[in-house]
Amino acid sequence: SERQDGRPFRQRLLVVANRLPVSAVRRGEDSWSLEMSAGGLVTALLGVKEFEARWIGWAGVNVPDEIGQRALTKALAEKRCIPVFLDEDIVHQYYNGYCNNILWPLFHYLGLPQEDRLATTRSFQSQFAAYKKANQMFADVVNKHYEEDDVVWCHDYHLMFLPKCLKEYNRNMKVGWFLHTPFPSSEIHRTLPSRSELLRSVLAADLVGFHTYDYARHFVSACTRILGLEGTPEGVEDQGRLTRVAAFPIGIDADRFRRALETQDVQKHIKELKDRFAGRKVMLGVDRLDMIKGIPQKILAFEKFLEENRDWHDKVVLLQIAVPTRTDVPEYQKLTSQVHEIVGRINGRFGTLTAVPIHHLDRSLDFYKLCALYAVTDVALVTSLRDGMNLVSYEFVACQDSKKGVLILSEFAGAAQSLGAGAILINPWNITEVAASIAQALNMPAEEREKRHQHNFNHVTRHTAQEWAETFVSELNDTVVETQLRTRQ
Numbered sequence: 001s002e003r004q005d006g007r008p009f010r011q012r013l014l015v016v017a018n019r020l021p022v023s024a025v026r027r028g029e030d031s032w033s034l035e036m037s038a039g040g041l042v043t044a045l046l047g048v049k050e051f052e053a054r055w056i057g058w059a060g061v062n063v064p065d066e067i068g069q070r071a072l073t074k075a076l077a078e079k080r081c082i083p084v085f086l087d088e089d090i091v092h093q094y095y096n097g098y099c100n101n102i103l104w105p106l107f108h109y110l111g112l113p114q115e116d117r118l119a120t121t122r123s124f125q126s127q128f129a130a131y132k133k134a135n136q137m138f139a140d141v142v143n144k145h146y147e148e149d150d151v152v153w154c155h156d157y158h159l160m161f162l163p164k165c166l167k168e169y170n171r172n173m174k175v176g177w178f179l180h181t182p183f184p185s186s187e188i189h190r191t192l193p194s195r196s197e198l199l200r201s202v203l204a205a206d207l208v209g210f211h212t213y214d215y216a217r218h219f220v221s222a223c224t225r226i227l228g229l230e231g232t233p234e235g236v237e238d239q240g241r242l243t244r245v246a247a248f249p250i251g252i253d254a255d256r257f258r259r260a261l262e263t264q265d266v267q268k269h270i271k272e273l274k275d276r277f278a279g280r281k282v283m284l285g286v287d288r289l290d291m292i293k294g295i296p297q298k299i300l301a302f303e304k305f306l307e308e309n310r311d312w313h314d315k316v317v318l319l320q321i322a323v324p325t326r327t328d329v330p331e332y333q334k335l336t337s338q339v340h341e342i343v344g345r346i347n348g349r350f351g352t353l354t355a356v357p358i359h360h361l362d363r364s365l366d367f368y369k370l371c372a373l374y375a376v377t378d379v380a381l382v383t384s385l386r387d388g389m390n391l392v393s394y395e396f397v398a399c400q401d402s403k404k405g406v407l408i409l410s411e412f413a414g415a416a417q418s419l420g421a422g423a424i425l426i427n428p429w430n431i432t433e434v435a436a437s438i439a440q441a442l443n444m445p446a447e448e449r450e451k452r453h454q455h456n457f458n459h460v461t462r463h464t465a466q467e468w469a470e471t472f473v474s475e476l477n478d479t480v481v482e483t484q485l486r487t488r489q
């Protein structure tokens with residue numbers, strides 16, 4: 001079909017996420033420089049050709065003045081991005097507070113914060129108020145830009161209140177919501193003081209998606225047990241209205257990694273790394289420095305492995321690349337010093353004048369260096385205590401076609417559902433078991449490595465990020481049509 005102006009008709013997709021996929025730096029009163037970040041969501045949606053995506057979110061900077069806001073809005077428009085402006089106090093209470101200090105730990109089974117009870121109660125209430133206010137601000141921007149037939153896709157735990165706000169504006173809006181983290185067991189979710197309000201607002205969406213079937217099931221049980229609603233195989237029903245709930249496992253753009261491996265840049269880094277670690281097996285961890293990634297557990301398991309396998313001492317190295325995040329939250333600062341202390345102790349204990357067993361970097365690596373590292377790795381270690389999916393495990397597999405290295409993967413990462421048959425699955429809390437798995441991985445015969453790798457490689461190259469986005473959005477369209485038919489009957 002065609003538009004009136006003769007251009008082919010493409011349905012518009014409004015992608016709403018806390019952060020826009022750009023980093024913005026102010027250069028003057030009315031000038032900004034912008035850089036698009038190549039995060040997973042951006043590449044996923046670039047591949048979805050039948051939709052024209054617009055991004056709505058916070059640009060990650062505080063812009064108190066109108067001149068600055070106008071200039072930034074204009075600059076972002078060229079990148080198809082629409083900003084939501086949040087002031088510092090809201091960011092502190094909504095983002096650092098309710099999102100990252102309450103929902104994030106709870107959804108990863110780390111419980112609710114428990115400082116002084118009274119202080120926590122007070123800050124909880126004001127943080128939840130700020131959370132709702134911020135979600136309403138997102139809704140205002142979406143509503144302002146919404147046109148009939150648009151599809152609205154809300155992302156993640158930052159925006160659980162958004163579906164309800166949007167439907168209050170316009171009940172015919174097609175609204176989907178996807179959670180990138182785990183959804184916890186209903187027994188955990190019910191400890192959250194605002195448990196019901198959040199569930200009800202998510203249920204206002206037409207389609208609710210999770211990475212795994214288990215998370216979807218937890219969500220449905222929370223709705224049945226906490227709200228007393230009816231769970232059906234399709235989702236949750238409330239007075240005849242169905243909210244469809246399903247699993248949509250995310251993937252990566254595997255071709256982007258495989259193409260990168262062919263570039264001279266990556267080949268050069270590969271050669272340097274091979275020379276640097278000649279004669280040693282390379283083990284790799286790549287994580288945001290976050291409690292959920294189980295970094296201390298991983299390093300302690302490696303220590304145990306070294307203790308028990310003297311003959312491996314100068315034949316193996318662990319490279320742990322940990323990008324610092326949320327550095328203004330005290331818990332994250334504590335984690336950084338804890339990790340540094342353990343690494344220091346182990347290197348002191350097992351290092352020699354010429355080599356140390358662990359190289360720990362507190363920083364992010366550029367895409368080409370990261371690909372090179374994935375490619376030279378013999379054993380990748382993913383020890384998340386809980387993780388929605390974990391894309392590092394997918395990226396490692398995509399870069400291993402010549403090496404066929406081994407993936408050690410936590411059973412608490414969503415990826416264990418898809419890469420479980422090829423990986424060695426571990427419980428990261430069981431340090432003895434992880435140490436034994438490291439030995440098993442390092443000693444694994446080539447034939448077995450090849451078989452396991454092939455299994456994972458097939459999965460990673462077939463179930464891509466593009467396919468994920470396409471499936472979600474087309475299912476959202478279908479769901480709305482079905483619901484309309486049902487309501488008419």
Ligand code: ADQ
Pocket residue numbers: 040180181250286287288321322323363364365366370387388389390391392393395
């Ligand atoms: P994250 O918790 O950020 O994502 P993950 O899925 O592993 O976890 O994605 C991390 C991304 O950051 C990867 O693309 C990785 O390459 C990159 N990255 C990590 N450390 C890096 C480093 N040191 N240098 C450079 N790049 C680095 C959340 C959820 C996950 C879920 C995703 C997507 O917590 O469970 O899989 O969203 O839904």
